[in-house]
Amino acid sequence: MIAVVMPSELADALVRQRLAIRPGTRGSAAEIALIGITVTTTTISLLQGPDTFLRLTELIRNTFERPDGITVQITAKGEKVNIEIPADTGADVATVARRIQDALIEEDD
Secondary structure (H helix, E strand, C coil): CEEEEEEHHHHHHHHHCCCEECCCCCCCCEEEEECCCCCCEEEEEECCCCCHHHHHHHHHHHHCCCCCCEEEEEEECCEEEEEEECCCCCCCHHHHHHHHHHHHHHHHC
16 A cells, blocks of 8 residues: 545545545655645555556546646655646546556655
8 A cells, every 4th residue: 555645635535436545644655736736635545456546547637627737746755756637538547647656656665
């Protein structure tokens, strides 16, 4: 499992879909921030199922939809990675999901 601090709306949706659980407090969680969007955050542990990161990417895009897309910033171990999620529904969401997964799993190692 990967401890992640993320917007509460996304965390709640992932927990409801049983793709994450709410752990106790954990100090070394990665953080997912949406550039230009201020929201309340919470910590969850993502379960590494086959659809977890695809659903996370879809939830980000559907919940915080913007005409020009969304930039997700993942912060872990003092480093930041920016990942673009385009607004175009025809965009390859699986590729974006893989980039988010790679950034978080690398942090977890």
